[in-house]
Structures are given as structure tokens and as C-alpha cells.
Amino acid sequence: MADCGNTGCTLDLEWVLSTQVNLPAVKKRAAELGTRRTVKKQWQAAWLLRTVTCIDLTTLSGDDTPANVQRLCHKAAHPVREDLLKAMNMQDKGITVGAVCVYSARVADCVKYLKEAGNPNIAIxxxxxxxxxxxxxxKSRLEEIHQAxxxxxxxxxxVINRNYALTGNWQGVYDEVKLMKQACGGAHMKAILATGELGSLTNVYRASITAMMAGADFIKxxxxxxxxxxxLPVGLVMVRAIREYYHKTGIKIGFKPAGGVRTAKDSLTxxxxxxxxxxxDxxxxxLFRIGASSLLIDVERQLYHWTYGRYAADHEFPMA
Amino acid sequence: MAASTQAKSGDSVAEIFESMSYGPAPESPEAAKKWLEDHSNGNLGHFINNQWMRPEGRKAYETRYPATGEVMASTVQGTQEDVDTAVAAAKTAFGSWSKLSGHVRARHLYSIARHVQKHQRLISVIEAMDNGKTIRETRDCDIPLVVRHFYHHAGWAELMDTEMQNWKPIGVVGGIVPWNFPLMLLTWKICPALAMGNTVVLKPATYTRLSALLLAEICAEAGLPPGVFNVVTGPGSFGSLLAMHPDVDKVAFTGSTQVGQLLRRATAGTGKKISLELGGKSPIVVFDSADLDSTVEGIVDAIWFNQGQVCSAGSRLLVQETVYETVISKLKERLTHFRVSDTLDKSGDMAALVDESQRKTVEQYVEEARKQGAEIFQPSAPLPTKGCYYPPTLITKVSSVSKVMDEEIFGPVLCAMPFRTAKEGLALGNNTRYGLGASVWTENLPLALEAAMTLKAGSVWINCHNQFDAAAGFGGYRESGYGRDGGKEGLFEYVQPKWHNRAYPKVDPKFDLKKFGTSVMGLPTLDNQASMVNISGMLTPAVDHTYKLYYGGKQARPDQAHSRPVVNNSGKVITHVADGNRKDVRNAVEAAFKAAPGWGKRAAFNRSQIVYYMAENLELRREEFAAKLANGTGCSLDDATREVDLSVQRLFYWGALADKYGGTVQETNLYGATLKIHEPMGVVGIACPDESPLLGFVSLFAPAVVRANCVVIVPSERFPVSALDFYQVFDTSDLPGGVVNILTGNRDHLTKYITEHQNVQAMWYFGSAEGAKFVETMSAENLKRTWVSYGETRDWSNPAQGQGEEFLYHACQVKNIWVPMGDVFAN
Structure with a gap:
């Protein structure tokens, strides 16, 4: 899936440092995104199916073993119950999640179980x-990429180096990400900014721009x-950075919110x-992924309601 | 809804999955329709004394839904008789309502708030359908603000005894409100009115009558006694009938500047109190230090909120040249995904304009600009096929001389222009007759605050626009009117001092405004002999002392080189004073205007020191002032001495208040600070009363000056000497030139030219009923604030009448600066 292939560019520190982000104004806009737009009825159903295709179905736990990774992979290949897809006439569209997302030590399990689930093309x-x-x-961080x-x-x-980001060493952040991109080879690279550790939205913007300049295909x-x-406020700042980068370079970078997106309604926003x-586009x-684990079940429940007009119980859906 | 619904072509799940388009998301109109059906099938009358009233023989007016043009309801075009009925009901109710305790009135307002909340959805739908605005705004903005206003003012009713202890209600309030925020703006009138113990007759706008009637019914349901809040409907001219009704004691108006001027003129000289919240052409000032993406969203809030039909709409976009092109291109990009949707569709940025005539006016402005070479940008996205819609519009290649940059369009039209420096940006921001709102966009705090203080507007928003809250007053500078809606500052529009009762001035029916103040020259001398002094046994003429005018810190001869005699109680000429005229007014106003910025920037401590210094210098000359007062007015030396002593005391009083009334922090819903600033009016004209010639003079100039105004003051016409002797007090007290300018002569002649001067922001007139009528009438031209005595006198020696909050209210205008805060994020 490396078709957007960001080649990156030279670090332009003036660009990185010149932008200021106003938190209250960003919060206000973020809060209104979901009040100025909404989708209902079949629009909602269609959009939720699109959500499904954008999910990076994730398990990132110390207790991950082949047992739950297997379920994850099977769920990734069959994310929505067949009867629901049929009711929407979507059973032949090959709907799967965007990818499964695991620790590097579980990658081999994913290869095995996605093949077993009959869908080896799902991204890992x-x-x-x-x-x-x-x-x-x-050195070990780069080696981890090679192994995966x-x-x-x-x-x-x-993940980007927060030590460098917080100390204003954007050159350091850039250099590392660039090396990581090289290590990825043909694999698609998403740069996690860990925005909850960057201290300000201005830093979120700076980290976004730096990661893109260094060659990230996605920022997360x-x-x-x-x-x-x-x-959403963080997302807003990041997508604005993506827009700016696109205007200046003509390259489209993807965006991945991860962590905390749990409801179908959230995903629509x-x-x-x-x-x-x-x-x-x-x-x-x-160009869009949502990193989530429990989101999918809620989406399925909403699709059930759209199909049958009744609210479903969680246990009616196969767990990942 | 189940999936079996038949889908139109392009609307199947599979197709939408590909197109990822938005679909319709309509709010149901059923609740509104049901309410109308339940009311004589949509035949609504007035709501008076808690009852529907549909008198016979009235013309009907059909209320339409602007999104489709369909008729929603039939309402009544009221007549004089209906106004009489409603006002009589309100007058009767005033008797008991005003006597209720603040606590009981608080309970009533609280009850209304709760009942409005119970019907919030119905009200939101009615309001959207009546006006055409999007349901999103009525749901998220208009109605929540209505509720907030009732709760906030329930609090003021509760606290009136302590917070407003020197004030009492006025009587019957006539409220006249426009169609852009039909319910919200009427709430801004009735909440403070009712809280302070007044009763109300309200006339909603012609286009939008339904929510007012609905609210009146809800108030009755909430237990509000009959007659306290009445709604009458009628055409535009019907508003004047209400305003002119002799038993209406106060007119509260929001609407266009033209109608505001008309109401000011119509009520001039009647003793009615009036507040006017009028038009605007508010600037959005964007500096290169701004977060430009956020600024673009702020611009959307500023100009496309409510289809731009907002008196404080940010309609002039001023952008620093270095980022001008960037902002314009970002804005155009934003407009490519701007949605104009059906009124009841929950997925839109903007919906219908209120009426076809309004749409045409907007279109004319834009087309005229286009013809004159302006560049018009409108997004290509389609508008709803029927109904009254106009696209969001950005006009560039215009300048300060363009009509669209100057006049209020009251539609979704934004005009943009670059500026070079901060100073120039702010000067352009202030280059308007209006002064309602302004927003400032920068991440540079010192610049933001200085800009907010410099912009002449009642509300200044930093990095946001169009924020409202019941705890902060909203209202204008300049031709945007006067008075505030909301906050403690708003309460003063609905009260009068406890010692005072509304004046019913008797203006001579033959009084001709055109002849008011025509020059009456006093003869330079009468037949008294010049005074002589005995020097070494020889009677010698005393050195002549003819008082000159005093402006710009200097004594100046009058333009027409003419003096007038001052005659004492026994008819003897005691001295001569300059006879000022139009040109002297011009010179004095110019001096005051020049001095105002510097005086305003002085530390309040410095202003207080100067006033205390005046007290010191006055007391040094206590005997001299007293002797002259006694000689000139014929009062006893004891009384004269008492007046001098009280004048010293009053200077102390105002010196004390020089640094204790700067403003406060308002407790709005904003996360941040909402700063209420008591700003000076600017240049204040004052015509002093004849009673207490020294104390009256001091009592009037001192509050104005400590609150940083510069004054052009006409002392007592009969005995101006004390004021003139004050030259030397001013000169020895470090008062900068131009802060106090004294013109002697015929009071009404000078009043005429001061009142007609466009650079004077307020006129205080303590003279005849006719003069009051003149001042109030002529003030309408540039919406000067006025304070007149209607020919009545006050006891200046009584602190309740000669000092206090009433003086502060007139000496200041309130600016609210909204400063959102926040940068701390996560870890």
C-alpha cells in the first residue's frame, strides 16, 4: 500500500518554526465539526462501512498470543456480519478492515492467520x-523495523523521538525518521507523534511537518x-499540516487517529x-486509518440497527 | 428506519459508499406545525394579559417559511387601540410587579428559564422556520443563550436590593426587536426589564413574530402574572405607535441605525429613556502573527454566522499585507466545502435569508461592486433549488472608498483589504461610523491587548468573533448606538435613580427646533459705571477684568470679539464674559479631541492626583470664591462658603473614583477572561445648570474628566464667574490643556453647536425642556449619548443627586474584551 510514497524533502526549519497554533480556536472548530455536519440513514450506513475499511484493527498488549491474534485476523477479514452486508447489498464489495496492527513479534502470526482466514492481502x-x-x-529501533x-x-x-521534540531538536527528529523510512524499504511508514506527550498544539504542528519532510507516508x-x-483538536492540527504539506509539495500524506476512538459516531466525526x-481523496x-480495537463492534451494532431497526446486544457479534 | 426504504438513484448504500456524499439530515417540522395547529389553526393574535387576543377588523399578515415560501401562520396587524390595550395592561401590572421582592421576581425568571428549557426543541424549530436560519444555530446558539439570559437575570432580580440599591424601575418598557435573532434579542430586552421590576410590551419584527408569541405563552405557563410581558404584532410603523405611547416610559430597541434615529427623534423631549442597539460594519483585523487556519474558521463565524444577518458581523476583513494572499487563498479553499443547506437540515453552515427583499438588497450590493471592478468570489456548490438563499461571498479588489466596505449589507458578504502595519490596521479598523464589534487575530499578546483597547467597539473578540453571553453587555460605540444588553452594565438601561421620577416635560407647542439657540447677543455694557478704586486718594478705574474663553489650556478671545455682561442679583453688572459662538465651539472641540488620547492614556492615579490638586487650589481660594458667589448670586456668604466646601468635597469624591471604576472581569461561559472596560466617551459636551453655579459645574466636569473624557463645558449662563475663576485652578493643578474647555455665552446657542458637532460623543444638557428636546432630537444624527434635565432641577448639594453611579454611567461606555485562554495541552 505504499502508493502514496512520500519522498520527503529537505528539512525547512523556518516552516517548522514559523507556525503558531491557537488552542482555544482549534478546540472551537473541533467541537463544531460534528454539529455542522452529520450523516443519517443510508448515508450513515455507507459511511460506517467506509469506517470499517479504514480501521487498523489493533491489539498491542503484553498478553497477546496466537489465540487472540488469530481471532483478530479472522475478524479483519470478516469485519461485518454477512447478513448485514447482504441487507445493504454490499456482500460482494470485499469489505475488510484496512489492516491489522500488532507488535513486531506477532507479525509472523498475522501472516499465518490472514492466510488461514482466506485474505492474505490485508495489510499487516x-x-x-x-x-x-x-x-x-x-540502532535497535532501526533493527526492529528490519525484523518486522x-x-x-x-x-x-x-514513534518519533519525544526527547528531541520536547527539547526543540527538530533536526534530530527529522534525521531519525528519515533513517527509519530508509529502513522500511518498500513498507509503508506511519509516524506516531505521541501528541499527548508534546506539550502544545504548536509542537504537534511542528512534529507533523517534520515527520512529513522526513518521508512519513502517514502521520498518526x-x-x-x-x-x-x-x-479532534489534535487531529485538526495534524490534517491542517497535511494540507499545507500537500499545497507546498503536491504530496498527499495520510492520517491515522489512534487510541480513544470507540464509537461509531466518533468515527463519523x-x-x-x-x-x-x-x-x-x-x-x-x-490516506485514512483509524487505529482501534473496540470501535468495530460498535459500528457493527449501528449497522445492525440500520438493517433491522432494533438495537443489538454486543454478544451477537463475533469478538476479535 | 429500516434498510428496506426505497432509495433514489445515487442514494443506495453501495453508491454512497463510493461517493461519500452527505445526505439530507432533516429536523422534523412536526412539533412546530402541531403548535400552530393547536392555536386556531395557525391564526395567532396578540398576547396580552396572559391571553390570546385577536380583535376584529385587523388586517392579517402571513408569516412565511423562508426556505420554501410556504405560509406558516396568519398574524395580526395591530392598531393604536391594540397598543393602548397592551400598554394599559402593562401599566396596571407594573403596580404590583414592581413591588414584589427581588426574590419573588427571581423565582419568576427562574421559572421561565426552566419552562423554556422544557420546550427547547419546539422553540428551536419555530425560530428556524420563522427566520430561515439553520436549525443548528437555533439549537446550539439562539435558544441556549435565551435560557442563559433568563437564569442570569433571575440572579440580578435576586440581588437588586444590594447590587442596585440606589436604583428603581422605570415603568412600562416598549421593546422593539428585529428579525435576525427574534427570540434571543427580545430576551435581551425583557430579562433585565423584568428583573429590575419593569413590565414590558414587546413588538417583534414583521417577518418573525412566532417565537415572541410562543415565549409569551410559555411565560404565562410558567406563572408570570398577567400584563407583565405582553406581545403585540404589527407592521414596522406600529413600532413607533408603541414607542410614542405616553405611558411607555422606556424604549428598548435593536435594529437598523435609520430606525434607531427615527425613534430617537420621535421620543425626543418626552422624558422617555431609550437604548439603541444598531447597525455595524465590524472589522476582523488579522495580523501576520495569527494562527491563519484558525483565523479562517473565525472568519466563517464572523461573517457567515446567521447568513451574515448579524449586527456585529465581521464584514470588513483587514489583513496584514505579508499574509494577505495566504489568507485569501485559504478562505477560498474553505468556501469550496461550505454548505448552504435547507433551514431544517442539520448538515449545513448557512441556510435561508429572512426574505426575498433582503436577498435582493444583498444581491444589489454585490452586483454594484462587481460593476465597479471588484472581484467577487462565490463557491460553485449549488444552493437549494427553491427558497431564499444567497451564497457566501468574498469581495476583493475593493478599498475604503467602496460602498460595500462602508455600508452595512446585512448579508453573507465579506470585503477584504490589506494593511501594512499594526497602526494602520487599527486605524482602518476604526475608519467607520459604526462601533459594535471587532475581532483581533494574533498570537502576540501585547499586540492583541493593545489592539483591543484601541478599536472603538463595544465588543472586541481576541482570536474569536461573535461570542455572546448574558454576563457581558453587548452594544455599540458611535452610530452603533448606546446602552448595553447583558451584564450589570445592561441593568442601568432599565432603572432610574431612586430619588428621581420620570419627567413629563412640558415643551411649548410652538417650540421650533430650527430656531433653537439662534444667536442672542448680550449687550457689552449696561448703564452701570465701571468700578473705581481709590489709589492714593484718587478715584481710579479698576483694571478691567473681562473673562475670556478657555480652551486648549489657554485663555482665548471669542471669535466675534464680543462680551456679555454678568449681572448680579440686584441688577448690577459685575463683570463681562466672552460671548462664544459656533467657531469657538469648533475650536474648543478640536482642542478637546486632540487632548483626549493623551488624557486617556494617563494612569488613573495621575488623573486622581490632578483632581485632588484642584481641590487643594480651590480651598486656598475658599474666601474669594465664596465672596464672589455671594455677590453674584445673592445668596448668603455662609451658603456660598458651603457651596465652595462641597465643591472641594466633590472633587475629593471624584478624585477617589478616578482609579476605582476601570472595569471588572465578567463571569461569562468563556474559558478565559472577559474584561469589562469602562472606557471614556471621548469628547463630552456639558451645559451646566443655573442652580449651584460652582457646585453644578464641579459635579459635572469632574466625573467626566476622572473617567478620562475631555469636556467642552458651558457654565451657568447667569453666573459663569466661578467656573471662569477655575481657569487658574486648572492651570495651577497640572491639568493638561484641552481636557477642560470652557465656553461662556448664551447656553442654548452654544448647546446647539456642540450638539450638532459630529466629533462630540455625548451631550449633557441641564437646561430647559425645549433645550432637552433639541438636544435629544439633534443627537440622533450621529447617535450621541445624551443626558438632559428636561427643565427640572436637582439638589446638587445632596450626594444622592449630585454624585454617584448615575454620573459614572454617563461618563463611561462599556467595552467587553473577550480573551480566550489556553495553550497547556496534555502532559
């Missing part, structure tokens, strides 16, 4: 580079392990954010 994303903190030596790619990961979710909000993860701020898995 591996977190890497000392996820979630990035507090390991560069060798095991079959098609996408690598790296969070590891899911910070105290503040994917929230994120889609609205993409449509409003970046346009329709950004409404598909090539």
Missing part, C-alpha cells in the same frame, strides 16, 4: 522503534498508551474532519 502493520516510548537506542519487514509487515508504525496521533490520545479539511484507507 507492525509497531516498531521502541514502541510506545521510543526510549531505546537508535522481514517477518512480513507491509506497514510500519514508528498516538500510540494509544499516552494519557491523551486521538482527540473523524471522517467529517477528513472530508471537510482535506477533501474526498482522504476518505479511503490509502
Amino acid at each position: 502493520a507492525s509497531v516498531a522503534t521502541g514502541f510506545p516510548t521510543g526510549q531505546t537506542h537508535l 519487514v522481514a517477518d512480513g509487515a507491509t506497514e510500519i508504525d514508528i 496521533t498516538s500510540t494509544g498508551k499516552e494519557e491523551v490520545n486521538a482527540i 473523524w471522517l467529517i474532519l477528513m472530508k471537510e479539511e482535506l477533501g474526498d 482522504w476518505l479511503n484507507p490509502r
